[in-house]
Amino acid sequence: MDSAGGSELFESYEQDFEAIKVSIHERLAASGSQAGEIKKQTLRAADREIDEANEILQQMELELWNLPQSTRTRLQTRFRGYKADLDRVKQTLKRAQSTSRSTADRDELLGGASGGIDLDAASMDQRTRLLNGTDRLAESSRRLQDSHKIALETESLGAGILSDLRGQREQIIHTRNTLQEADSNIDKASRTLKGMARRMATNKLITASIILVLVLLILYVLYRKIFSY
Structure with missing residues (x-):
């Protein structure tokens, strides 16, 4: 159903995307002060969230095609902005991963296991939202x-x-x-x-x-x- 700003489902995707984008930025910022395995795990978690964000964008694009032409035209500008944001985040992640590979530390590697557990626990909510988003994607596909x-x-x-x-x-x-x-x-x-x-x-x-x-x-x-x- 359309809301005042467009599609309620589309706006739900926007909220999910903004939340996961903030989380990615926080992980990338945190990785700047980390080293060794902890930094690698942080970057891997950020990479997983980027995949989730990409899935959300795909769902947003599918939802656009279910909207009236006037609403679709207005929301496409916002959608292109989200894609550009995600592309910039991907570039930032690539640079961070390149830096991480060149500055690997054995001591950090020995203590990295417990940190990985914390990072995986922190990403459970994101995975849950991805599963919910996948269900919405399946529903959109069925409607198409x-x-x-x-x-x-x-x-x-x-x-x-x-x-x-x-x-x-x-x-x-x-x-x-x-x-x-x-x-x-x-x-x-x-x-x-x-x-x-x-x-x-x-x-x-x-x-x-x-x-x-x-x-x-x-x-x-x-x-x-x-x-x-």
Whole structure:
């Protein structure tokens, strides 16, 4: 759900990132006054936290794609700033690790075991937050997969509708062609019937004329017979 500043989940990632960034800076600052194995363990703990911070940034980036365009554009500037911060921290860690390798101390190495236990205990909370963040990442991935599935189903439905419309269009064209052919046949039949009607009228006229002539001849013959006596 969106909050006034954007996404509540995104802001939760921001809080986690800021907290782990502070912890990394504290470890790097502490390593400056340490030596030997204790310094190596401090730097290893900082390196683990950098990996955790990188995981959080990946989750933040996934969450950005679930936000509206207007909110996403505004939060992307902050996201790029976090990436730049993490890149600077990585460079600082590399320099510290390089210095640590060149100034290793055997005495510090002998007493380093107990210090490592303390550092690992101090990073348990960070690992717990990483596990929680991993769960949120899995949830975000599931939401993206669901969105992708819905998009594919919508695309398939649209393709089916287009196929149905194409079939209906072909049926309409076929029906129109059939009607045009039928109309043409009707015109031909109409012309044929009109021609037959004209011929029938002509034949009737000829027949009537013949009958009239025959009647006149019969009357003429009767007239001659009657008046010849």
